[in-house]
Amino acid sequence: MSDNINYNADELEAPSWLDEQFLQDALVKHFKEPSLIVTDSEISPASVMFRVHVEYSIQKRKFSKSLIIKTMPEAEGHKKEFLADSKIFPTEIAMFTQVLPKFRAILREADELRSVLGKLVKWQAVSFKLLKDQPGIFDELQFDLTTIPNFLEQDFTKDALSNFINMINVIREYRENRQANAYYVLCYGDFHIRNMMFNKDSDCMLLDFQLSYIGSIANDLHYAKYMLLSPNDRKDSCDALLYYYFDTFVRTL
Structure with a gap:
C-alpha cells in the first residue's frame, strides 16, 4: 500500500x-x-x-x-x-525570526566569554605552578602598565581610569609588597576584547603580550569584569563565570 x-x-x-x-x-x-x-x-x-x-x-x-x-x-x-x-505558523515564525536568534546570540556570547576565561585561566594556572617550582622563571616580566614612563601623569589616566589608579598597589604587589599566602600568576595585563580573536567555533586566541607581568590572580579578573562584561552581565553572570574560572584553575593544576 x-x-x-x-x-x-x-x-x-x-x-x-x-x-x-x-x-x-x-x-x-x-x-x-x-x-x-x-x-x-x-x-x-x-x-x-x-x-x-x-x-x-x-x-x-x-x-x-x-x-x-x-x-x-x-x-x-x-x-x-x-x-x-x-496560531501555530505565526508562533513558529516568531520562534525562528525573533526568539531563537536572541538565544543564539546570548549563548554565543556566553561561549565566547567562557572561551576567553578558559584560555586565560589555563595559562595562569600553568604560570602559577611554574612560579612555585622555578621562582625566577619570570624575572623579566616585572613591567606592568604602571611602569610606562609618565603613564600615571596623563590626563586620560587620571580622568578615565580612576578605578585603575586605585588598584596600583594591588598591581604592583608582587614586585613591591609580596605576600606569603597570595596567589601570583602571569597576568595578561591588558585583557579586553580588542586583544582577542575568535574563530567560527568561538575558540579564542590572545594577542598583544606587551604588558604581561607577574601579579595577583585577581588583577586580570578585575580588569575583565569591567572590560569584557556589560552591566547586565556583571549583574547576572559574574558569579557563574568566576566559578567557572576557579574550577578550571583547580582542574588545570
Whole structure:
C-alpha cells in the first residue's frame, strides 16, 4: 500500500508560489544580498513539508543550500479547516525570526566569554605552578602598565581610569609588597576584547603580550569584569563565570 494515502495532494506537490522567485526573495532578505540570484532548485515532498536544494550566486560566486519549507494546507478539507484559525505558523515564525536568534546570540556570547576565561585561566594556572617550582622563571616580566614612563601623569589616566589608579598597589604587589599566602600568576595585563580573536567555533586566541607581568590572580579578573562584561552581565553572570574560572584553575593544576 502506498505511503501517500494519509496525505493530501497539496502535501505532496509544492504550491505554485513555492518557486525560484520565492526562494530568491527569501535568500536575498536572509543574507541581505541584493545581488543574490537563484540559478537552480529542486523541491521534494517530505511528509507535511518540502525539502529544497537551491543553488545561487552572489557576485558571480556560486553557493548551494538545503532548506526545509513548511506550508499551510491549501486543499479544501479537514486539515485546512483545522489549521486555518490556529496560531501555530505565526508562533513558529516568531520562534525562528525573533526568539531563537536572541538565544543564539546570548549563548554565543556566553561561549565566547567562557572561551576567553578558559584560555586565560589555563595559562595562569600553568604560570602559577611554574612560579612555585622555578621562582625566577619570570624575572623579566616585572613591567606592568604602571611602569610606562609618565603613564600615571596623563590626563586620560587620571580622568578615565580612576578605578585603575586605585588598584596600583594591588598591581604592583608582587614586585613591591609580596605576600606569603597570595596567589601570583602571569597576568595578561591588558585583557579586553580588542586583544582577542575568535574563530567560527568561538575558540579564542590572545594577542598583544606587551604588558604581561607577574601579579595577583585577581588583577586580570578585575580588569575583565569591567572590560569584557556589560552591566547586565556583571549583574547576572559574574558569579557563574568566576566559578567557572576557579574550577578550571583547580582542574588545570
